[in-house]
Amino acid sequence: QSALTQPPSASGSPGQSVTISCTGTSSDVGGDNYVSWYQQHPGKAPKLIIYDVNKRPSGVPDRFSGSKSGNTASLTVSGLQAEDEADYHCCSYAGSTNLVFGGGTKVTVL
Amino acid sequence: EVQLVQSGAEVKKPGESLKISCKGSGYSFTTYWIGWVRQMPGKGLEWMGIIYIGDSETRYSPSFQGQVTISADKSISTAYLQWSSLKASDTAMYYCARGSPMYWYNYMDVWGKGTTVTVSS
Numbered sequence: 001q002s003a004l005t006q007p008p009s010a011s012g013s014p015g016q017s018v019t020i021s022c023t024g025t026s027s028d029v030g031g032d033n034y035v036s037w038y039q040q041h042p043g044k045a046p047k048l049i050i051y052d053v054n055k056r057p058s059g060v061p062d063r064f065s066g067s068k069s070g071n072t073a074s075l076t077v078s079g080l081q082a083e084d085e086a087d088y089h090c091c092s093y094a095g096s097t098n099l100v101f102g103g104g105t106k107v108t109v110l
Numbered sequence: 111e112v113q114l115v116q117s118g119a120e121v122k123k124p125g126e127s128l129k130i131s132c133k134g135s136g137y138s139f140t141t142y143w144i145g146w147v148r149q150m151p152g153k154g155l156e157w158m159g160i161i162y163i164g165d166s167e168t169r170y171s172p173s174f175q176g177q178v179t180i181s182a183d184k185s186i187s188t189a190y191l192q193w194s195s196l197k198a199s200d201t202a203m204y205y206c207a208r209g210s211p212m213y214w215y216n217y218m219d220v221w222g223k224g225t226t227v228t229v230s231s
Contacts, residue, residue, distance in 0.1 A: 003154065003156075034213070034215050034216060036216075036217040036218075038155070038218075040155075045205055045221040045222065045223050045224055046147075046155065046205065046207075046218075046221055047221070048217055048218060048219045051210075051216060051217035051219075052216065052217070057219060089154060089155050091155070091157070091217075093215035097169040097170060097171070097172075098157070098169075098171055098172060099145075099157040099160075099171070099215055100157065101147075101154055101155040101156060101157060102154065103153075103154040104153075104154040104155070
């Protein structure tokens with residue numbers, strides 16, 4: 001199973017919005033609504049920020065939102081803040097006995 | 111506090127065996143899944159597999175099937191990831207993470223801090 005496709009980098013100024021795409025196939029992203037997103041700061045463990053395409057766990061700011069269209073899921077970070085600078089990884093159920101991650105996107109706050 | 115505590119860093123030689131651990135606390139360990147995720151240096155996350163602690167039902171990624179073994183000892187709230195013969199390409203950070211109580215593929219909401227495994231001759 002190939003990894004999901006994410007852009008390697010994205011950037012925005014404080015207060016702006018940045019959207020990260022995560023492209024898969026009808027066998028993973030497009031097949032069900034089990035897409036999740038994880039934020040990872042350097043040297044730290046990943047943190048769940050979005051699950052089931054667009055649901056936020058308790059404690060995650062509503063600046064983070066998720067969506068999906070066809071085989072592509074997206075994460076939008078609105079009102080960028082310095083602490084949002086991190087790597088973001090998408091993940092999708094890929095059927096049978098598999099979960100698949102994207103390659104990760106490094107978000108830089110300019 | 112809900113947490114997963116992983117065992118310490120390991121340095122091994124090619125061909126050696128290894129078992130790393132992940133101990134849960136602060137929640138009902140036996141009613142959740144525990145997954146393992148690999149992150150090679152400078153790379154993205156890779157899902158390896160997952161185990162339901164209650165009955166040890168296990169699922170493996172096709173990429174890792176036969177390469178590693180995932181197990182658990184519910185009496186001590188601990189999950190394990192083991193190798194019988196390490197390779198240099200197993201050098202990576204390994205995270206354990208708690209899966210959703212409903213479906214193993216929903217999400218992973220609590221993560222350990224990771225165990226660094228270095229394999230070098």
